[in-house]
Amino acid sequence: MDELIDKLIKKYKTNCPFAICQALGIHxxxxxxxxxxxxxxxxxxxRRFIVIHNELSVEWQRFxxxxELGHDRxxxxINRFFLEENSYFAPGxxxxxxxxFAVLLLSATTHPEQDESLESYYLRLGIPPEVGFFLDH
Known part of the structure; x- marks a missing residue:
């Protein structure tokens, strides 16, 4: 997965999921x-589509x-729904x-500062911290 993300960032010169989607022709x-x-x-x-709930915060929309770009790549x-109840407590x-994929893409261009907690790091990057608590590190 790291190699896939590195290739995307190198090819499109950004880790912004919206810009990458646009470049890939994903609506x-x-x-x-x-x-x-x-x-x-x-x-x-x-044709490929990502639909994002319009009442989410900017950070959540980006995540x-x-x-969803991760699902595409x-x-x-496979058409998948990002359901809140499945994503937090019993994610498949x-x-x-x-x-x-989302966390690695959004954090690919920066690293935690010395002694920075993972929660602070996610907050600094605009990644919803509750997402990271369920990732395998």
Whole structure:
């Protein structure tokens, strides 16, 4: 996964998930997805879409975009919903992989400062800290 992320960043000269999606031709849309769904990824007629819940904070929108981009890059052909109840307490393998992809992408251009906690590091990068608590480090 590290190599895939490094290649994306090198090719597109950014770790911004929105810019990478644009470069890859993935259409990003914002709409009301209801209470439990933060975002989703799907393909229709050979076009790829990421839909992000429009009432999320900017940090969460960025994370969800990176998460759904992870599904596009890692789980080709699989439409997955990023459901709050599945992502935090009983995440499946594909959701954990997409979360890990998102955190690695968003943190790829910087490193924790000496003695900086992981929570502070995520906060500094705009990564929702609760996401990191469920990653395998």
């Amino acid at each position: 990003v849309r914002f709409m009301d997805l209801g209470g439990g769904t933060k975002g989703l990824y799907y393909r229709k007629l050979r 969800v975009c990176a998460h 890692l789980h080709k052909g 393998k594909l959701e954990r992989q997409a979360n890990r």
